[in-house]
Amino acid sequence: MNVNLKIILFLGMMLSAGAAFAGSTLSIRLVEASNAGQGMGTGLGDVAHLLQNNLPYKTFQLLASRSMSLPASSAASLSAGIVARCSGGQDNMHVILERGGKKIMQTTVELRDGTPLIIGGISSGQGKLIVVLLAK
Amino acid sequence: MNKGTWLEIEAGLIRRKTPAMRSAVESFQQDFKARATFIRQETVAETALSWFPVLNWRYVVPAAAALLIAGLVMWPSPTALVTQIKSLQVFSPHSSVIIMVDEKEPGTVVWVTDLESGDGNAG
Numbered sequence: 264m265n266v267n268l269k270i271i272l273f274l275g276m277m278l279s280a281g282a283a284f285a286g287s288t289l290s291i292r293l294v295e296a297s298n299a300g301q302g303m304g305t306g307l308g309d310v311a312h313l314l315q316n317n318l319p320y321k322t323f324q325l326l327a328s329r330s331m332s333l334p335a336s337s338a339a340s341l342s343a344g345i346v347a348r349c350s351g352g353q354d355n356m357h358v359i360l361e362r363g364g365k366k367i368m369q370t371t372v373e374l375r376d377g378t379p380l381i382i383g384g385i386s387s388g389q390g391k392l393i394v395v396l397l398a399k
Numbered sequence: 400m401n402k403g404t405w406l407e408i409e410a411g412l413i414r415r416k417t418p419a420m421r422s423a424v425e426s427f428q429q430d431f432k433a434r435a436t437f438i439r440q441e442t443v444a445e446t447a448l449s450w451f452p453v454l455n456w457r458y459v460v461p462a463a464a465a466l467l468i469a470g471l472v473m474w475p476s477p478t479a480l481v482t483q484i485k486s487l488q489v490f491s492p493h494s495s496v497i498i499m500v501d502e503k504e505p506g507t508v509v510w511v512t513d514l515e516s517g518d519g520n521a522g
Binding site: 355374383 | 480482484486490499504506507508509510514
């Protein structure tokens with residue numbers, strides 16, 4: 264085999280190995296943020312610092328958690344009437360948030376492995392509802 | 400016919416500088432070396448490493464340089480390591496949208512203020 268061809272194949276394998284580490288699962292969590300009390304609920308350890316450092320709330324409680332395989336093409340029914348409809352791969356993912364069958368917002372994102380996307384501000388009785396999307 | 404003694408023959412050969420007879424082993428080795436000069440000979444190291452060209456010193460430097468350049472070109476900026484918002488539409492009444500990118504705790508926050516989502520509350 265030509266030596267140059269071997270080098271090209273080797274470099275190609277290195278690059279494809281990196282691509283192979285792309286996430287295969289999308290996790291969707293619904294969190295309620297409020298100032299009633301103080302603390303971080305279970306199941307939020309990986310996003311605790313991100314939530315506490317960027318949002319003016321003291322209490323974060325996990326209300327629901329769902330997951331789907333990537334590329335996504337399904338809806339996750341969470342809690343408090345919130346439904347997250349996700350479609351597409353990580354590079355171009357469409358997310359639609361609905362509440363009570365009514366579309367609240369939609370976004371298109373490039374989701375990175377292990378770096379969460381937090382969409383918040385949905386009103387709740389006690390505080391705000393937050394949707395946390397994470398590909399891993 | 401003049402027949403000299405062996406001593407006279409030896410002395411005559413020395414005078415003529417006639418090369419001594421080669422042994423069979425020496426003859427074979429010299430012939431082998433002579434033939435070998437006409438054929439490209441690979442060293443043992445070359446032969447052993449030829450199946451994996453990257454380990455060959457001739458290709459280590461170019462391959463390392465290519466990897467370095469590829470790494471520099473493809474290395475993402477800090478903001479590229481977090482989720483990017485390509486588009487966003489909010490259908491419910493709201494005041495503003497804030498997008499925060501946290502590079503320290505990698506993540507992206509989309510916050511919609513005063514969002515009325517249908518439950519009668521807004522804030």
